Amino acid sequence: MSNLLQIHNLTKYYVKQVGWLKQQRICALDAVSFTVRQGETVAIIGETGSGKSTLIKLIAGIDTPHAGSIALNGTLLKPYDYKSRCQQIRMIFQDGLASLDPQRNIGQQLLEPLRFNTDWPLAKQHQHVLATLERVGLLAEHFDFYPHMLASGQLARVCIARAILLNPLVIVADEALSALDPSIRAQIINLLIDLKKEMGVSFIFSSHSPELVRHLADKILVLHHGKMLEFDTTVTLITKPKQPLTQALLHMENLRKSV
Numbered sequence: 001m002s003n004l005l006q007i008h009n010l011t012k013y014y015v016k017q018v019g020w021l022k023q024q025r026i027c028a029l030d031a032v033s034f035t036v037r038q039g040e041t042v043a044i045i046g047e048t049g050s051g052k053s054t055l056i057k058l059i060a061g062i063d064t065p066h067a068g069s070i071a072l073n074g075t076l077l078k079p080y081d082y083k084s085r086c087q088q089i090r091m092i093f094q095d096g097l098a099s100l101d102p103q104r105n106i107g108q109q110l111l112e113p114l115r116f117n118t119d120w121p122l123a124k125q126h127q128h129v130l131a132t133l134e135r136v137g138l139l140a141e142h143f144d145f146y147p148h149m150l151a152s153g154q155l156a157r158v159c160i161a162r163a164i165l166l167n168p169l170v171i172v173a174d175e176a177l178s179a180l181d182p183s184i185r186a187q188i189i190n191l192l193i194d195l196k197k198e199m200g201v202s203f204i205f206s207s208h209s210p211e212l213v214r215h216l217a218d219k220i221l222v223l224h225h226g227k228m229l230e231f232d233t234t235v236t237l238i239t240k241p242k243q244p245l246t247q248a249l250l251h252m253e254n255l256r257k258s259v
């Protein structure tokens with residue numbers, strides 16, 4: 001496996017209003033550096049407010065860093081170059097229903113990335129959407145469904161379909177599976193594992209679930225107050241964590257309770 005994504009000194013501040021006149025600068029991410037290999041799955045864990053969502057948003061290009069860089073296959077990603085970034089790095093959103101347009105059917109919403117990012121004729125775009133629906137375990141007839149007509153597991157599958165449509169190199173997900181009930185969640189995890197094997201895509205996700213992290217991740221990155229506390233293979237961090245926090249986060253039933 002070769003290095004695909006190189007994150008170097010990624011830093012992000014937020015300014016928070018405290019009272020009427022005072023502002024407080026929060027360092028949400030503090031010089032975080034790590035690399036992700038092709039086909040690798042990396043889980044980002046940490047207490048609430050440790051910077052997980054910030055890191056995911058910066059990788060996806062939804063937000064811009066104050067310092068540091070992200071390189072994909074050796075090429076630096078420019079913060080506002082959404083067109084090339086969205087072809088190579090796609091995001092699975094946490095709330096399937098909220099991330100879809102209620103006014104347009106699933107097919108129209110899946111055709112959109114193809115319309116903007118390919119020069120394929122409409123018939124080929126249509127065919128690709130149908131094939132992708134099938135690939136994520138949905139039916140051709142779901143093309144005509146509106147988001148409110150789908151159950152939560154089906155919505156999660158639509159979000160995954162939207163993420164894989166353009167055959168990206170990296171998929172990122174921020175707590176994407178947390179809202180699903182356990183049996184649906186298990187099905188979606190299996191789908192992600194199958195797709196990962198099939199496509200060789202790298203997958204970076206944040207999660208509060210130690211079970212999910214242990215099951216899915218090849219490597220784990222532990223964040224604490226915006227700093228990278230540890231980054232190593234899942235086996236190493238489970239068996240020989242250097243930090244007590246890593247041990248606590250990976251062995252508690254619910255990471256949120258560790259705060």
Ligand SMILES: Nc1ncnc2c1ncn2[C@@H]1O[C@H](COP(=O)(O)OP(=O)(O)OP(=O)(O)O)[C@@H](O)[C@H]1O
Pocket residue numbers: 014015016026027028046047048049050051052053054055
């Ligand atoms: N838009 C914002 N404005 C101000 N502060 C923010 C903003 N977004 C995040 N923060 C702050 O940045 C820090 C990191 O937040 P972030 O959401 O990345 O943490 P997280 O680890 O994803 O938390 P959680 O597990 O609760 O989702 C927190 O202190 C948070 O309050």
